[in-house]
Amino acid sequence: MVIKQTIADEIKERIMAARHVLVVTHVNPDGDAFGSMTAVGGVLKQMEVDFTLAVDKGMDARFSYLPLADRVRDGSNPREEYDLLITVDGSHYDRLGYSYADVRDMPPVINIDHHGTNPNFGTVNLVLPQLPSACEVLYELFVQMGVEINAEIATSVLTGMVTDTLGFRTPNVKPRTLEIASALMAAGADLPFITMHALNLQPFASLDLWRMMLGNMQFEDDFIWVAASYDERTRLGNEGSGSGGLSSLLGNVKEAKMAATLSEVEPGIVRVSLRCRPPFDVSEVAVALGGGGHPQASGCTIHDTVEGAQQLLAETAKAAIRRQTAALA
Numbered sequence: 616m617v618i619k620q621t622i623a624d625e626i627k628e629r630i631m632a633a634r635h636v637l638v639v640t641h642v643n644p645d646g647d648a649f650g651s652m653t654a655v656g657g658v659l660k661q662m663e664v665d666f667t668l669a670v671d672k673g674m675d676a677r678f679s680y681l682p683l684a685d686r687v688r689d690g691s692n693p694r695e696e697y698d699l700l701i702t703v704d705g706s707h708y709d710r711l712g713y714s715y716a717d718v719r720d721m722p723p724v725i726n727i728d729h730h731g732t733n734p735n736f737g738t739v740n741l742v743l744p745q746l747p748s749a750c751e752v753l754y755e756l757f758v759q760m761g762v763e764i765n766a767e768i769a770t771s772v773l774t775g776m777v778t779d780t781l782g783f784r785t786p787n788v789k790p791r792t793l794e795i796a797s798a799l800m801a802a803g804a805d806l807p808f809i810t811m812h813a814l815n816l817q818p819f820a821s822l823d824l825w826r827m828m829l830g831n832m833q834f835e836d837d838f839i840w841v842a843a844s845y846d847e848r849t850r851l852g853n854e855g856s857g858s859g860g861l862s863s864l865l866g867n868v869k870e871a872k873m874a875a876t877l878s879e880v881e882p883g884i885v886r887v888s889l890r891c892r893p894p895f896d897v898s899e900v901a902v903a904l905g906g907g908g909h910p911q912a913s914g915c916t917i918h919d920t921v922e923g924a925q926q927l928l929a930e931t932a933k934a935a936i937r938r939q940t941a942a943l944a
């Protein structure tokens with residue numbers, strides 16, 4: 616068993632004793648964030664415990680097919696009282712936005728995650744960095760809690776597994792990952808549908824943005840990156856995240872050791888998405904700049920102009936590449 620039974624029992628007992636549970640996830644949510652959040656919602660529904668699902672800016676249209684998508688709201692409701700808070704896929708409480716920060720009278724927190732940089736900020740912590748998605752952590756937990764995995768829960772869990780593994784292609788995918796995916800399909804999750812909607816489909820505006828960003832691609836000392844200013848992004852009508860797929864594309868450039876996309880999401884706020892392949896580790900770069908994540912996929916936010924952010928990031932990444940290359944020699 617990957618999870619200690621005592622931890623699974625404690626989480627189950629705390630949920631059963633709760634009257635109203637708040638479930639939150641990280642800002643700029645991805646498929647694992649929405650999948651985890653709605654999967655926990657499905658389990659709370661099954662256990663007949665009232666719940667609120669909240670994340671800054673609410674649901675992303677890409678994931679509107681998820682069960683309970685209509686229950687995902689923007690931010691917490693400060694008038695409601697929560698006696699239990701569950702955070703999913705949240706590497707740090709700083710990453711949980713106002714949905715978490717605005718909660719008055721903070722209740723006990725169950726922190727369920729798979730980021731190696733998670734500082735175990737919860738009252739109960741279930742952090743398994745060896746697993747490729749928070750949804751896979753949840754699946755193992757649900758099994759040990761004795762949850763019946765219905766088609767709705769299976770759809771949510773498989774969404775997070777598919778998106779965080781880029782369709783079961785990342786180095787942390789294990790035989791167990793595929794075993795779970797198989798069980799979820801048997802429970803009613805539609806893998807081709809999920810892969811199409813959660814992973815493959817791209818709005819034209821994203822490719823328009825990628826075209827512009829790739830036009831200014833830079834490659835120095837084994838570090839490859841692209842950047843878009845706030846003006847460039849808004850001119851192309853791209854408010855969404857939209858560059859996760861581009862980061863992954865750059866992370867597979869054969870001649871590069873580390874890759875990044877920089878997006879100025881608000882004037883002076885630059886969101887950085889980092890990628891690499893083993894044996895390199897981009898989380899070192901993200902952590903040095905106040906962010907976090909996984910060895911091969913990390914992120915951080917730099918408060919500067921897009922030019923200043925590029926300079927800082929390139930210096931930090933190139934130094935990390937030199938250090939890691941020397942350590943491998």
Ligand SMILES: [Mn+2]
Pocket residue numbers: 647648704729747748749779
């Ligand atoms: Mn995740």
